Amino acid sequence: MSLESYRDPGLVGRLLDQVRDILAGRPDPLVLMEVCGTHTVAISRSGLRDLLRGTVELRSGPGCPVCVTSQADIDRMVALARLPGVTVLTYGDMLRVPGSFGSLEEARAAGADVRVVYSALQALEMVDGTDRTYVFLGVGFETTAPGVGLALEEARRRNLKGFSVLSVHKTLPPALRALLETGTSRGRSSVQGFILPGHVSAVIGRRAYDFLAAEYGLPGAVTGFEPVDILLAVRELATLLSRPDGAPRVLNLYPRVVRERGNPRAQELLARVFEPATAEWRGLGALDASGLALREEWADFDAWRRLGGAAEDWLAERGPAAGAVSGCRCGDVLRGELAPPECPLFGRACHPGRPAGPCMVSSEGSCAAYYRYEKRGAEG
Numbered sequence: 583m584s585l586e587s588y589r590d591p592g593l594v595g596r597l598l599d600q601v602r603d604i605l606a607g608r609p610d611p612l613v614l615m616e617v618c619g620t621h622t623v624a625i626s627r628s629g630l631r632d633l634l635r636g637t638v639e640l641r642s643g644p645g646c647p648v649c650v651t652s653q654a655d656i657d658r659m660v661a662l663a664r665l666p667g668v669t670v671l672t673y674g675d676m677l678r679v680p681g682s683f684g685s686l687e688e689a690r691a692a693g694a695d696v697r698v699v700y701s702a703l704q705a706l707e708m709v710d711g712t713d714r715t716y717v718f719l720g721v722g723f724e725t726t727a728p729g730v731g732l733a734l735e736e737a738r739r740r741n742l743k744g745f746s747v748l749s750v751h752k753t754l755p756p757a758l759r760a761l762l763e764t765g766t767s768r769g770r771s772s773v774q775g776f777i778l779p780g781h782v783s784a785v786i787g788r789r790a791y792d793f794l795a796a797e798y799g800l801p802g803a804v805t806g807f808e809p810v811d812i813l814l815a816v817r818e819l820a821t822l823l824s825r826p827d828g829a830p831r832v833l834n835l836y837p838r839v840v841r842e843r844g845n846p847r848a849q850e851l852l853a854r855v856f857e858p859a860t861a862e863w864r865g866l867g868a869l870d871a872s873g874l875a876l877r878e879e880w881a882d883f884d885a886w887r888r889l890g891g892a893a894e895d896w897l898a899e900r901g902p903a904a905g906a907v908s909g910c911r912c913g914d915v916l917r918g919e920l921a922p923p924e925c926p927l928f929g930r931a932c933h934p935g936r937p938a939g940p941c942m943v944s945s946e947g948s949c950a951a952y953y954r955y956e957k958r959g960a961e962g
């Protein structure tokens with residue numbers, strides 16, 4: 583199939599009809615959660631949420647890497663940027679995330695050297711032969727971490743001592759577990775299946791999600807990012823969930839990219855450079871083995887090991903952290919407990935021009951996606 587055929591309106595219409603037929607007669611909509619910011623944007627942009635309304639509720643989860651970055655980590659990034667002799671290199675989406683002591687953009691306005699890059703390898707090219715320390719902000723899931731690993735190996739090969747990484751990378755399966763363990767009113771009890779991200783799965787493989795079916799009795803579908811990909815996942819999950827005797831399974835509907843065991847070379851690279859570590863997630867708290875910290879062998883390139891003491895001093899001088907912006911419900915949005923338009927600030931005190939929280943800052947944030955493509959939901 584060509585890429586265009588994955589957007590074919592006729593095929594989209596037939597899949598929608600099939601989903602409605604499969605679910606006809608159910609008293610309540612099926613509740614599915616997508617746990618990937620790219621899926622969230624694709625669903626909002628294509629109008630699938632509206633098209634499925636009444637039949638399937640598509641709920642967004644903790645899939646936007648910028649959004650799940652904790653307030654404490656944002657503060658650490660800002661503190662590093664404010665140190666003399668430090669240049670912070672970051673993806674553009676991080677710039678405007680509000681921290682307790684301002685955003686990276688505000689730090690830059692106050693004189694900090696903060697530059698936007700598109701990849702860790704591009705960040706490497708910024709490193710000069712001076713005494714400056716360049717800190718790349720490693721934000722993202724299993725998809726982006728291998729690129730950072732590559733950049734670190736290249737930095738060592740080229741003896742670029744000025745390069746360093748603040749790794750706040752996270753891994754998706756522990757977040758899914760945490761979501762299912764919370765047992766909140768709209769958590770475990772109501773999500774009936776997961777739409778799983780094709781790009782993360784290309785690295786970790788379909789098998790990495792088998793625990794959803796084996797331990798929680800829930801189905802999942804790994805899929806791509808075009809409307810037909812997403813609707814195929816919805817149709818297959820609806821089919822699985824409509825069979826009273828059907829055992830839950832995790833399906834791979836993206837075989838053009840995803841293998842059963844993922845990408846072994848990327849996994850080896852991750853294992854060479856990173857090790858599992860406790861990570862703090864916005865909305866989910868501290869989760870064991872859910873982060874990727876640099877291994878001891880990479881301590882020379884670890885920004886926090888090199889500069890953390892000075893950054894802690896900078897933070898201590900400013901007193902207690904203020905925490906998230908008052909009234910921002912980003913944590914609830916990331917757990918799927920609140921749809922963005924249900925936040926009292928959505929579209930009023932919080933909009934892309936003046937975001938109150940990361941879910942409105944990031945291009946992959948649920949609030950930004952709803953605002954951009956589904957704003958009428960907030961207006962009734």
Ligand code: SF4
Nearest residue numbers: 911912925932939949
């Ligand atoms: S609309 Fe704004 S304030 Fe509300 S949860 Fe989203 S980012 Fe936070």
